[in-house]
Amino acid sequence: MTNASVTFPLQELPSRVRSFLWALVVLGAFAFAVSLFVGYPARAWQIYYVNFVMWTAVAQGGVAFSAAYRMTNGRWGEPFRRTGEAMASFLPVSLLLFVGVFVGRSYIFPWLHESTGKEAWLNSPFFFVRDTAIFLAMMWISFKYVRTSLRAEFGPYRSNVPEKFEKFVGRITRNWEGDVQEAEKSRAAIGKLVPALLVMFAVLYSLLGFDLLMSLDPKWYSTLYGWLFFLHGFYGALVVVTLLAIAARKAFKSDSMLSTSQFHDMGRLVMGFCMLSGGFFWSQYLVIWYGNLTEEIPYLLARFHNPLWAPLMWYYIIFAFFFPLAIFLSRKAKEKPAVLVGIASIILSSLFVERFLAVAPFIWHEAWMPFGIMELLVTLAFASAFALVWFKFIGMIPFYTRNAHSERH
Numbered sequence: 001m002t003n004a005s006v007t008f009p010l011q012e013l014p015s016r017v018r019s020f021l022w023a024l025v026v027l028g029a030f031a032f033a034v035s036l037f038v039g040y041p042a043r044a045w046q047i048y049y050v051n052f053v054m055w056t057a058v059a060q061g062g063v064a065f066s067a068a069y070r071m072t073n074g075r076w077g078e079p080f081r082r083t084g085e086a087m088a089s090f091l092p093v094s095l096l097l098f099v100g101v102f103v104g105r106s107y108i109f110p111w112l113h114e115s116t117g118k119e120a121w122l123n124s125p126f127f128f129v130r131d132t133a134i135f136l137a138m139m140w141i142s143f144k145y146v147r148t149s150l151r152a153e154f155g156p157y158r159s160n161v162p163e164k165f166e167k168f169v170g171r172i173t174r175n176w177e178g179d180v181q182e183a184e185k186s187r188a189a190i191g192k193l194v195p196a197l198l199v200m201f202a203v204l205y206s207l208l209g210f211d212l213l214m215s216l217d218p219k220w221y222s223t224l225y226g227w228l229f230f231l232h233g234f235y236g237a238l239v240v241v242t243l244l245a246i247a248a249r250k251a252f253k254s255d256s257m258l259s260t261s262q263f264h265d266m267g268r269l270v271m272g273f274c275m276l277s278g279g280f281f282w283s284q285y286l287v288i289w290y291g292n293l294t295e296e297i298p299y300l301l302a303r304f305h306n307p308l309w310a311p312l313m314w315y316y317i318i319f320a321f322f323f324p325l326a327i328f329l330s331r332k333a334k335e336k337p338a339v340l341v342g343i344a345s346i347i348l349s350s351l352f353v354e355r356f357l358a359v360a361p362f363i364w365h366e367a368w369m370p371f372g373i374m375e376l377l378v379t380l381a382f383a384s385a386f387a388l389v390w391f392k393f394i395g396m397i398p399f400y401t402r403n404a405h406s407e408r409h
Helices: 015-038 041-071 078-103 124-160 163-172 179-216 225-251 260-291 297-304 310-328 331-335 337-363 373-394 402-406
Strands: none
Touching (some): 015 041, 015 373, 041 078, 041 124, 041 179, 078 124, 078 225, 078 373, 124 179, 179 225, 225 260, 225 337, 225 373, 260 331, 310 331, 331 337
């Protein structure tokens, strides 16, 4: 039976914040267009590609986090789980942005203009067809998982849905068979979708790592790079989940949404993946340095010995791994939202630097740093678009329920 006393939660981003985010999107789009047509098109496409790769992996990593949370029978952070699920809303935007990558391909992929000996794999039609297929496959299973998750949880709200959400909720709960039956069907379906989604994320995003980034230098290779790519996507997703959940708590004026212990648990999780991704990075570095092979070592030389990129490389190493690890050793640091926001923002900036270093040294060959006002505005536009899409989606679903929130306690 539907509980008539349960009302659909109304969650809306304040209009001034929404207007500010839209202004950043418009400014970023304008800066990109100006650079593209009257400035430096190579710089414009370079920063576009850096942000596309980063935010696509983060969005998919958010859904993977939600699936991993369910696989481990998590009960400690339902709002964080819902935050990750809502990040699926950016995946259609990402697919559309991939069309832009196709348009700017001649500025992005060096293998389009040179002989690599890998033309059977690195050719424009096959490259874009297979990667589009990967994006479509991941988007399909992500939305199937999110819909299955939402369907059972929408049950208590079906009779109290505001008019503007009736069509959306109606599609999700079509052919409803009863609360008990739907809960059982949801558990069975999620039990199959969760492992499938996680395996597909690990396998297909490893392949995307090889395709989207490692192919920028067709002569360089690392068998660990694909794993590092999807792991950084997951690590970045945890950071963005933390930031969005705290932002939603503030925007929706619901301090009871997240407790101190939940902040602490999320901080521990971010700390764990800080250590894991750092271990993967060290493993890749160690093998390349010890092997000292001519086809591998230029990757390190370009980033550690070139004065243009070396400071950024050390920024990434220090602020993605060592700095957060040192701060998160404190229990109190993990329990304070303001500290979490600060640390998460620093980690996110370092992961952006990592993506920038994965792209720019392969494309940019001038003696000056290709990052200025245009790059900053385009980056803020991507981040703002991500936030707008996420808040739009989260405003149509129950962000959390008090029962789920209190299960652990």
